[in-house]
Amino acid sequence: MVNLIWLLMLLAGIIVAGFTGHIEVVTEASLEAAQTAVNLAFELIGLMAMWLGLLKIAEEAGLVALLARLLRPFTRYLFPEIPRDHPAIGSIIMNLSANILGLGNAATPFGLKAMQELQTLNPRPEEATPAMCTFLGLNTGCLTLIPATIIGIRAAASSTDPTIIVGPTILATGFSMIMAVAGDRFLRRFYNGRRG
Amino acid sequence: MTELIIEISRWAIPLVLFFIPLYGYLRGVPVYETFVAGAEDGFKVAVKIIPFLVGMLVAIGVFRASGAMDLFARLLNPVLHLIGVPGEVLPLAIMRPLSGGGALGIAAELIANYGPDSFIGRLASVMQGSTDTTFYVLTVYFGSVGVRRYRYALALGLLADISSLIAAIVICRLMFG
Numbered sequence: 001m002v003n004l005i006w007l008l009m010l011l012a013g014i015i016v017a018g019f020t021g022h023i024e025v026v027t028e029a030s031l032e033a034a035q036t037a038v039n040l041a042f043e044l045i046g047l048m049a050m051w052l053g054l055l056k057i058a059e060e061a062g063l064v065a066l067l068a069r070l071l072r073p074f075t076r077y078l079f080p081e082i083p084r085d086h087p088a089i090g091s092i093i094m095n096l097s098a099n100i101l102g103l104g105n106a107a108t109p110f111g112l113k114a115m116q117e118l119q120t121l122n123p124r125p126e127e128a129t130p131a132m133c134t135f136l137g138l139n140t141g142c143l144t145l146i147p148a149t150i151i152g153i154r155a156a157a158s159s160t161d162p163t164i165i166v167g168p169t170i171l172a173t174g175f176s177m178i179m180a181v182a183g184d185r186f187l188r189r190f191y192n193g194r195r196g
Numbered sequence: 197m198t199e200l201i202i203e204i205s206r207w208a209i210p211l212v213l214f215f216i217p218l219y220g221y222l223r224g225v226p227v228y229e230t231f232v233a234g235a236e237d238g239f240k241v242a243v244k245i246i247p248f249l250v251g252m253l254v255a256i257g258v259f260r261a262s263g264a265m266d267l268f269a270r271l272l273n274p275v276l277h278l279i280g281v282p283g284e285v286l287p288l289a290i291m292r293p294l295s296g297g298g299a300l301g302i303a304a305e306l307i308a309n310y311g312p313d314s315f316i317g318r319l320a321s322v323m324q325g326s327t328d329t330t331f332y333v334l335t336v337y338f339g340s341v342g343v344r345r346y347r348y349a350l351a352l353g354l355l356a357d358i359s360s361l362i363a364a365i366v367i368c369r370l371m372f373g
Contacts, residue, residue, distance in 0.1 A: 033257030056234025141356025147325030
């Protein structure tokens with residue numbers, strides 16, 4: 001599916017640019033995007049290093065294990081195939097906490113760490129495990145309590161009430177989280193059934 | 197309420213930076229050395245995701261800059277009009293799963309043009325705050341460990357995105373409509 005979407009975006013873009021007579025836009029946009037990707041990765045190095053450093057302290061101090069123990073009922077339900085004390089649980093919890101608190105920048109390093117841990121449990125390294133799919137679904141459909149970035153933009157645009165959108169955001173993300181969990185259960189069964 | 201939430205987001209990271217190293221120190225962890233050991237991984241992971249980022253951003257960049265995305269949005273416009281959604285927010289809905297920075301740009305533009313307290317401004321704010329950049333997360337997370345077959349992860353991510361978009365529209369219509 002991702003192959004098809006990637007190809008379609010590329011081809012549709014080139015065809016539209018060709019027909020509207022500004023094909024040079026394709027050259028410009030593609031080269032610029034390639035450069036942006038590298039800049040983004042380099043910005044990520046600092047963030048990753050900082051959060052992974054803090055995560056390591058939290059791990060060594062037993063904080064991550066404590067959090068994992070507290071949330072065990074949820075993680076057992078959502079990730080039945082991850083062993084009880086596996087480090088993946090801690091990273092998943094840190095990633096979801098960062099998402100819930102609206103700390104987008106902190107979520108990525110924890111998420112990448114969680115994927116590395118999940119990959120150690122993967123019998124077929126080229127293919128995603130069900131736990132990975134669940135994790136990614138939760139990640140995109142995650143409850144958000146404080147959409148900090150957009151509150152900042154609203155305040156900067158001199159809104160009379162920048163945080164009025166917090167309630168609706170909590171409701172909307174709560175709904176999408178429920179849909180992600182339910183959808184995961186359904187797709188898991190459907191996918192396993194189809195493969196026999 | 198407003199003040200409280202703004203204060204919480206201002207304090208969240210400083211508190212984490214305060215609490216974790218202090219707790220570690222009190223538990224006898226060599227905090228600085230441990231921090232550095234953990235930070236070492238940051239470089240490797242960031243470099244490993246570069247090819248995946250380049251691939252995804254190039255396709256999105258071409259799709260957007262060529263005007264194909266706007267064309268796609270215009271084609272969908274009549275459908276949205278039927279259910280009472282302002283067409284102005286459609287580019288944001290399409291951009292949101294593709295690119296976080298791009299979507300934030302569109303949301304900021306909508307807020308500036310229509311005012312933060314207009315219906316469109318509020319709807320754009322909720323849409324921006326309530327969905328995630330599915331393609332980025334998928335590309336970067338799977339890319340960093342070399343997973344190439346995504347199983348049903350993309351379908352699930354898009355399901356979550358569409359759910360929160362629909363929820364955002366319904367809730368905004370009920371509360372601000």
